[in-house]
Amino acid sequence: MRKAFFFAGCLWLVMVAASDPTWARNRSDIVDLAAYADPPSLKISFRIDNCFNEDMEQAIQSGVATTFRIHILVDKDGLPWLRERLLAATVERTIRYDTLHEQYWVSRAEDPGSWLKTKYWDEAKAWMSMVRDLPVLALWRLAPNQTYLVQVKAELSKAQVPSFLRYIFFFVSLWDFETPWATAVYTHAPAR
Numbered sequence: 040m041r042k043a044f045f046f047a048g049c050l051w052l053v054m055v056a057a058s059d060p061t062w063a064r065n066r067s068d069i070v071d072l073a074a075y076a077d078p079p080s081l082k083i084s085f086r087i088d089n090c091f092n093e094d095m096e097q098a099i100q101s102g103v104a105t106t107f108r109i110h111i112l113v114d115k116d117g118l119p120w121l122r123e124r125l126l127a128a129t130v131e132r133t134i135r136y137d138t139l140h141e142q143y144w145v146s147r148a149e150d151p152g153s154w155l156k157t158k159y160w161d162e163a164k165a166w167m168s169m170v171r172d173l174p175v176l177a178l179w180r181l182a183p184n185q186t187y188l189v190q191v192k193a194e195l196s197k198a199q200v201p202s203f204l205r206y207i208f209f210f211v212s213l214w215d216f217e218t219p220w221a222t223a224v225y226t227h228a229p230a231r
Contacts, residue, residue, distance in 0.1 A: 067193070069221035074189040080174035081181065081225065083111070087168040087193050090216055096160070099143075104135035106196040107167060107216075109148075113176055116186035116224070125187070126176050131196065134167050149173055183229035192220045 072085040090107065091099075099105050113126035130148035137144060143163035145155045149172065157163050181187065194217040 067216055067218045069191050069193060069218050072189070072191055072221045072223045074175075074187075074223040074225040076178055076225075076227070077172065077174075079178055081113070081176040081178055081187075081189075081227075082172050082174050083189060083191065083223070084171045084173070085191060085221065086170070087218065090168050090193065090218075091164055092216075095216070099134060100136050100160075102136055102138050104133060106131050106133040108194050108196045109170070110192045110194075111175055112188075112190040114188045114190070115182075116188055122188070125180060128175065130173070132167050134163055178227070181227040183227060186224060186226045189223045189225055190220050191223075193218045 067087060067089045070086050070088050072083065074081060074083050076082075087107070095105065109130050109132070111126065111128045111130070112124065114122040114124050116122070131146075132148065133146045135144050136142070142156050142158055143160065145157075145163055145166040146153075147155070147166065149170070155166055157166075175189070
């Protein structure tokens with residue numbers, strides 16, 4: 040009987056923790072994922088929600104460069120074990136704060152070889168979390184009337200974290216940013 044009450048109590052605690060809005064607030068997600076044709080490429084747009092927590096913001100503002108890795112998969116639709124993968128790619132976005140000039144510098148895949156700079160944290164966060172019109176695949180590689188699955192996942196690049204910070208923040212969720220996979224369905228229209 041005691042085991043049943045203990046089990047019921049544990050189950051109740053898990054349900055309360057899962058329904059707690061503060062717990063849900065720390066979860067990062069890919070939202071508004073869209074895949075569309077914009078000749079000559081298949082492009083994607085999306086937003087990463089809740090990708091910066093307070094500890095990460097403080098680390099960035101103290102000068103720690105932070106890199107997000109965005110993983111992109113494009114598969115032909117079909118049974119999961121028979122899908123043909125057309126693309127498996129990773130792009131990066133990096134933010135760093137120049138404490139001397141009090142400016143944020145952001146490098147994005149859409150703007151290769153250039154850095155965006157701003158004095159405003161909100162603008163720098165938007166540059167890191169918004170992906171617009173990112174070309175992922177040439178349209179000539181897609182078959183007409185075929186459906187494709189475009190999957191996207193984002194994570195903090197742990198390879199970029201300085202080794203001394205890995206030990207300092209061992210118990211802090213500073214570097215635990217990873218989204219679940221988000222999927223968009225795209226059907227390629229025949230060329231006219």
